[in-house]
Amino acid sequence: MKRRILIAAPLLAALPLVVPSARAAATDAASIAAPVTALDRALITTMKSASAGASFMTRYTALKPVVEQSFNLPVILETSAGLLWSQIPPAQQTELQTLFTQYTVASYISSFSGYGGQKFETLPGSRSVGASRVVTTDLIAPTGHKTKLAYVMSPAGATWKITDVLFEGTISKVATQRSDFGSLIEPGNATKLIAALKQKVTALSGGALHG
Incomplete structure (x- = not known):
């Protein structure tokens, strides 16, 4: 009997090492995907609010902090x-940051302007791209049609945040914006980009919002 206990003891001692490791991996995956999950929930709320007749500013006020956090x-x-x-001069950089936040939030409100039974489904796991990870979620229409959205997640201090969105898994939002913004910035002057963002925000x- 003693010999059996001695043989089993090392096996029992090893078990706690396996369980925390699995839990840590699950926790890590959840923390990476957390900003996407929060955004998806907020967008569903935004759509439902729009269908219920909520004003643009009501939806904007509710969605803005989630976008800034995610x-x-x-x-x-x-x-x-x-x-x-x-x-770009610091004063213009500050103005651009304010306008870009308004533009990003307003774009989501414009795109998600009504609820008809849509839902988001985040695919399990994520893939690595250098120091970043990619979390994929499907926007599923009532008809069953799926629009694939892949979020590039990058470390931001002790958390993870979205740094790009790939529509249908390939079309980079940042690359598209870079093409659009690049033609509106001159060395040391972003006046044209500021004016363009103000116009977009207003529209x-x-x-x-008037930018």
């Missing part, structure tokens, strides 16, 4: 502006 907007703006970002918000 996305690393300063990094996305800097990447979208490209190499000329460092040459997307129906005049509720």
Whole structure:
């Protein structure tokens, strides 16, 4: 009997090492996907609010903090502006950050403007791309049609935040913005980009926001 106990003891001692490791992996995956999950929930709420007749500003006020928490907007703006970002005067950089936040939130409100039974489904796990991870979620229409959205997640201090969105898994939002923004920035001057973002914000918000 003693010999059996001695043989089993090392096996029992090893078990606690396996369980925490699995739990840690699950916790890590959940923490990486958390910003996407929060955004998906907020967008469903936004759509339902729109269908219930909520004003643009009511939806904007509710969605803005979730977008700011889920996305690393300063990094996305800097990447979208490209190499000329460092040459833009600080005052213009600050104004652009405010406008870019308004533009991002207003774009989501405009795109998710009504609820008809849509739902999001986050695919399990994520794939690595350098230091980043990609979390994929499907927007499923009542008809069953799926629109694939892949979120590039990058470390931001002790958390993870979205730094790009790939529509249908391939079309980069940041790359598209970089193409659009690049033609509107001159060395040391982002006046044209500021004016363009103000116009977009006003149009997307129906005049509720004026940039």
